[in-house]
Amino acid sequence: MKIVVTVKLVPDTTAEKRIDPATKRLVRTGVDIVLNPFDEYAIEAALQLRDKLADGSTVTIASMTPESGREVVRKALAMGADDAVMLSDPGLAGSDLWATAYALAHGIKAVGFDLVLTGTQSTDAISGDLPGMLAEYLGVPALTYARELDVAGGRLRVKRETETGYQTVSAPLPALASVTKSANEPRYPSLKGIMGAKKKEIKTLALADLGLTKAVGSDGSRTEVLELATPPAREKGRTVTVSDGPEGARAVLDFLKSRQLL
Amino acid sequence: MKNVIAFIEHKNGAARRSSIEALCAARTAADALGGTVHAVVAGPQAVAVAAALKAYPVDRIHVLDDAALGKAGIDPLVDALESVARSAGPSLVIVANTMIGRDVGSRFAARVDAGVTADVTGIDVKDGRVACVSPKLGGTTITTCAFKNTEYGVAAIRPNVFPVAATAGAGEIAELAPSDKTYSVTVEDDVEEAAAELGVEEASVVVSGGRGMGGPEPFTGMLHDLAEAFGGAVGASRAAVDAGWISHGHQVGQTGKTISPPLYIAVGISGAIQHKVGMRTAATIVAINKDAGVPIADFADLLVVGDAFAIVPELTKLVREAKAAHA
Numbered sequence: 001m002k003i004v005v006t007v008k009l010v011p012d013t014t015a016e017k018r019i020d021p022a023t024k025r026l027v028r029t030g031v032d033i034v035l036n037p038f039d040e041y042a043i044e045a046a047l048q049l050r051d052k053l054a055d056g057s058t059v060t061i062a063s064m065t066p067e068s069g070r071e072v073v074r075k076a077l078a079m080g081a082d083d084a085v086m087l088s089d090p091g092l093a094g095s096d097l098w099a100t101a102y103a104l105a106h107g108i109k110a111v112g113f114d115l116v117l118t119g120t121q122s123t124d125a126i127s128g129d130l131p132g133m134l135a136e137y138l139g140v141p142a143l144t145y146a147r148e149l150d151v152a153g154g155r156l157r158v159k160r161e162t163e164t165g166y167q168t169v170s171a172p173l174p175a176l177a178s179v180t181k182s183a184n185e186p187r188y189p190s191l192k193g194i195m196g197a198k199k200k201e202i203k204t205l206a207l208a209d210l211g212l213t214k215a216v217g218s219d220g221s222r223t224e225v226l227e228l229a230t231p232p233a234r235e236k237g238r239t240v241t242v243s244d245g246p247e248g249a250r251a252v253l254d255f256l257k258s259r260q261l262l
Numbered sequence: 263m264k265n266v267i268a269f270i271e272h273k274n275g276a277a278r279r280s281s282i283e284a285l286c287a288a289r290t291a292a293d294a295l296g297g298t299v300h301a302v303v304a305g306p307q308a309v310a311v312a313a314a315l316k317a318y319p320v321d322r323i324h325v326l327d328d329a330a331l332g333k334a335g336i337d338p339l340v341d342a343l344e345s346v347a348r349s350a351g352p353s354l355v356i357v358a359n360t361m362i363g364r365d366v367g368s369r370f371a372a373r374v375d376a377g378v379t380a381d382v383t384g385i386d387v388k389d390g391r392v393a394c395v396s397p398k399l400g401g402t403t404i405t406t407c408a409f410k411n412t413e414y415g416v417a418a419i420r421p422n423v424f425p426v427a428a429t430a431g432a433g434e435i436a437e438l439a440p441s442d443k444t445y446s447v448t449v450e451d452d453v454e455e456a457a458a459e460l461g462v463e464e465a466s467v468v469v470s471g472g473r474g475m476g477g478p479e480p481f482t483g484m485l486h487d488l489a490e491a492f493g494g495a496v497g498a499s500r501a502a503v504d505a506g507w508i509s510h511g512h513q514v515g516q517t518g519k520t521i522s523p524p525l526y527i528a529v530g531i532s533g534a535i536q537h538k539v540g541m542r543t544a545a546t547i548v549a550i551n552k553d554a555g556v557p558i559a560d561f562a563d564l565l566v567v568g569d570a571f572a573i574v575p576e577l578t579k580l581v582r583e584a585k586a587a588h589a
Contacts, residue, residue, distance in 0.1 A: 019403050026399075037517055097378050098371065098412075123516055124399065127380030128359075129368035129418070132336075136372030141447045142336065144365055157450075161511060163361060163461035168450040169335055181503075181510045181517065214375065220411065222377030226393055227406035234542060237563035239554055245572030252527075252548055252573070253580045255564045259546055261525050262584045 001057040001151065001173070003046045004113040006104060006134070007039040007076055009069045010124045024225040025094060026124060033072055038119030040079075040186035042179040045149060046117050047080045047187070053151065058082040060111060064092060064104050070202060077197035078189035084200070085111050089207040094218030101130055105137030106210040111203075113138075115156060116176040120145060131178040141171035147182040263392055263415060264297035265353040269343050270315065271362050275307040280358035280421035280464050282318060287385060287417075287424040288356050289319040289431070294387035299431065300324060300350055304342035304438065306332045316433035318426075326438040332452075334445035336362070340369045341441045347374065352413035354392050356385075359418040360463060367416045376414035379407050381520065383423045383543075392417075400516055400539025421464045422522050462512060467494030467525045468544075470514055471502055472537070474530020474551065474570060478507040484574045485529060491581040492525070497541075499531045515540035529570045533558025550574065 012032040020027050035043075046059045061076040061084035063069065073084050087107045095103060108116060116138065121128040135142030143149075146158035147166065157170040158177055189197070207216070214220060238255075242248040256262040266288040270281040285301055292299045298321040303312045308327035315323050324346045331338045343366060347353055355370060357363035359381050371378045384395030386406065393408040394417045409415035462468050469489040471480055481496055489496045497514040498507070514521060515537040526544035531537060533549065533556055541547065542561060549562040550570045559565045566573065 019399065019405070024405075097380075098375065101372060102375070125380070126398075126520060127368075127378065127418070128364045129371070129378050129380055132365050132368030133372040133378075136369050142365070142369065143447065144336075145361055161361070162452070163463075163511070165453045165455035167452045169447060170450060171447045181513075215411075222375065222409060222412040222415075223379060223407045224410050225405050226408050229404040229406075231397065231401060231404050234547075234561040236560050237547075237565065239559055239565040239567060241554065242566055242568040242573070245569065245576040248550065248566045248568040248573030249576035249580050251566050252550070252564065252577050253584065255548065256525070257584075259563075261546060262581065 001053065001055070001114040002060065002112055003050060003057060003115045003117060004060045004062050004108050004111065005039070005042050005046045005081065006108070006116065006118045007043070007061055007063045007073070008036040008122045009033050009063065009065045009072050010036045010122055019228055021228055024228060033069065035072055035075055036119055036122045038121055038123065038181065041181055041183050042117040042119050043076055043079050043081060044184045044186040045179045048184065049149070049151060060085060062104065062108055062111065063087070064100055064107070073202055074197050075189060077200045077202070078193040079187055080193055082200065084202045086202060086204050087210070088204050091207040091217045094221065095216050096221035096223045097125070097127055097129055097133070098222040099216035099220050101133035102137055102214065103210060103212060103216045105134050106212055107205050108134070108138060110205060110209060114174050115151065118176065118178045120178045120180050131176060135176040138176060141175045143169050143171055143175060143177045145180050146177045147180045149177055149179070149183070263352045263354050263409065263413065264295050265300060265350045266292040266295065266297060267300045267302060267343070267347055267350060267353050267355045268320070269355065269357045269363065269366055270301050270303045270311065271358060271360065272303065272305065272307070272311040275310040277311050277315060278358065278360070278464065280360055280363070282426050283421065283424040284356040284358050284419055285315065285318050285320055286427050287419055289427065291354055291385050291387055291392065295390060295392070297353070298322065300346055302343050302346050304331060304339050312435055317428055317430055319429050319431040321432045322434050322436055324436050324438050326440060328440060333449050335447040335449050336365045336369065337445050337447055338441060339366050340373070341443065342438055343370050344373055345438060347414060355414060355416045357416065357418050359420050364418055367418050371416045374414045376412050376416050377409040378416045378418070380418045382417045382419045383522070385417060397543065401542050420522055422466065422524065462495045462497045462514060463519055463521055465495035466523055467492035467527070468497045468514070468521060468523045469494060469527045469529065470497030470499065470531060471529050472499035472531030473501040475502060475507065481508040484571070484578070488527070488574055488578045488581065491578045491585065499537050528558055528562070529574060531558060532556040533561065
C-alpha cells in the first residue's frame with residue numbers, strides 16, 4: 001500500500017509571525033521554518049501503519065513548498081518516511097487555500113496513493129479545511145479527525161473524534177484521513193534516521209508536471225487579502241491578592257456582576 | 263454572489279447554536295447583497311429542526327429528512343448543500359467553524375472551486391462584493407479577505423461572535439430530493455463520552471485548567487463543577503493535555519482550539535503565547551493563579567492571586583446561588 005502524508009512548512013510555533021503589508025503574505029525569512037506540528041501526528045500514524053502491515057507498504061511525504069524547504073522536508077524523511085515529493089514552482093507562490101488544495105491534490109495523484117494522511121490543521125492558517133478539499137479533488141472518501149486508524153481487507157477504519165465523543169467510521173480504499181493529536185506521540189528522528197534521510201529521494205514536481213486545467217498562484221486564487229490590521233492589544237486589568245478561598249470567590253463574583261456576566 | 267446559504271448542523275432534533283448564528287449572519291449579508299437567505303437542513307429529524315428555524319430570519323428552508331443519512335457521514339450533507347447552492351446560483355455559503363461545519367464547507371468549496379475563508383469574525387459587503395474578516399497568526403493580525411474568480415464563497419464563522427436575532431422571516435419549507443448516490447462511508451457507531459457538555463468552541467463560559475492543577479482530578483472535579491454551574495465547558499492548556507490530565511479536544515491554544523467565549527476563566531494557567539493565541543479574543547478573561555507575576559496578568563481583565571483549590575469550589579457555590587436567585 002502506498003501511503004502519502006501531506007506536510008506544510010510553517011513558522012516555528014514560538015516565533016513571532018508577521019505578514020508583510022506590501023505583499024500581504026506571511027514573512028518566511030528570518031524565522032525558523034518547521035514541519036507543521038499537527039502534521040507530525042499524521043507522519044507517525046503512517047509509519048506505525050506501514051510497520052504494522054509489514055507488507056512492503058511505503059510512506060511518501062508530499063509538500064507544496066519552495067526549494068528552500070527541502071531540508072525541513074528531509075526531517076520528515078528522518079522520522080522514517082521512505083521518500084518525498086515537493087511541489088515547487090514560482091507559479092505556485094501566493095496560492096490561497098483553494099489553489100493549494102487543487103494543486104496539491106494533483107501532485108498526490110501524480111505520485112499515486114492508496115491512503116492519504118494529513119494533520120487536522122496548520123499552526124499558521126488554522127483553517128482545518130485542507131483535508132476535506134483534498135479528498136474532493138482526489139475523488140476519495142474523507143475520514144477526518146481520526147484518533148485511531150487501521151486498514152484491513154481494503155478498508156480504512158477510524159475512530160473519528162466528535163465534540164462529545166467519537167464515531168467509528170469506515171470506507172473502502174483509496175481514502176483520506178486527517179489525524180488528530182490524540183492519535184499518537186510522534187517520534188524524534190534517530191541519528192540513524194537522520195543519516196539515512198540524506199540518501200532518500202526528494203522528487204520535485206513543477207507546475208507543468210501537475211496537469212492543472214485551472215490557474216493557481218496569486219492570480220488563480222479564489223480569495224485575495226484586501227486589508228491587514230493589527231488588533232488593539234488587550235489592556236492590563238486588575239490584580240487582586242486574596243488570603244483565602246471565600247475572599248477570592250467573592251472578588252470574582254463581584255467582578256462578574258459588575259460586567260453583568262451573572 | 264447574491265444569495266446567502268446557511269448550513270445547519272443539528273443533533274437530536276435541535277439546531278446547534280452556532281448554526282443559528284450562521285443563519286443570522288446570512289440574513290445581514292443577504293440584506294446587504296439584495297438576495298435571499300436559504301437554510302439547508304439534512305439528516306435525521308430534519309423536519310423538526312426546520313420547523314424550529316422558522317423563528318429566525320430565513321426565507322427558505324431546504325429540508326432532507328432521512329434517518330439513514332446519519333449513517334453515511336459527511337457526504338450526503340455536502341450533496342444537500344451543493345444541490346441548494348446550484349439552484350440558488352452564485353452565493354455565499356456560511357457554515358459554523360466547527361468540526362462538521364469545516365468538513366461540509368471545505369468539501370462543498372472544492373466541488374464548486376470556491377474560495378474559503380476560515381475562522382471568520384466579521385462579514386462585510388461593499389459594492390456587492392463580500393469580504394470576510396478573520397484573525398490570523400494567533401490573533402496578531404486581522405485580515406480582510408474578498409472572494410474573486412468564483413461564483414461561490416464559503417465563510418466558516420467562529421462560534422459566539424455573530425449575534426442571534428429571533429425575528430421570523432418568510433420561513434418557507436422546501437423539500438430536497440434525496441440523492442441517488444450510494445455512499446461509501448459507513449458510520450458504524452456513535453459514542454457519547456461527555457454528552458451533557460458543550461465543546462469549548464461553542465460554550466459561552468469556558469473554565470480552563472493548566473499546569474497548576476497538578477493532576478487529572480480537578481478536570482473532572484472542581485473545574486467541571488464550576489463549568490457546570492455556568493452551563494459552560496472545561497478547557498485546558500497544552501501542559502495539562504500533554505500531561506494526559508484531559509483529552510486534546512479540550513485544548514485551547516495554538517495547537518488546540520481558538521475560541522471567543524463571552525467569559526473565559528483560566529485556572530492555574532500562566533498564559534504563555536501558546537495559550538494566549540487561543541483565547542485572547544474572549545470578551546472577558548478572569549485568571550486565578552498563585553503567582554502575581556504570570557504573563558496572563560498583562561491581558562486578563564481580572565487576576566485573582568490566591569489558592570485556586572480554595573477559591574474555585576467557593577466560587578462554584580456562589581455562582582450556583584446567584585443562578586438560583588435568578589431562576
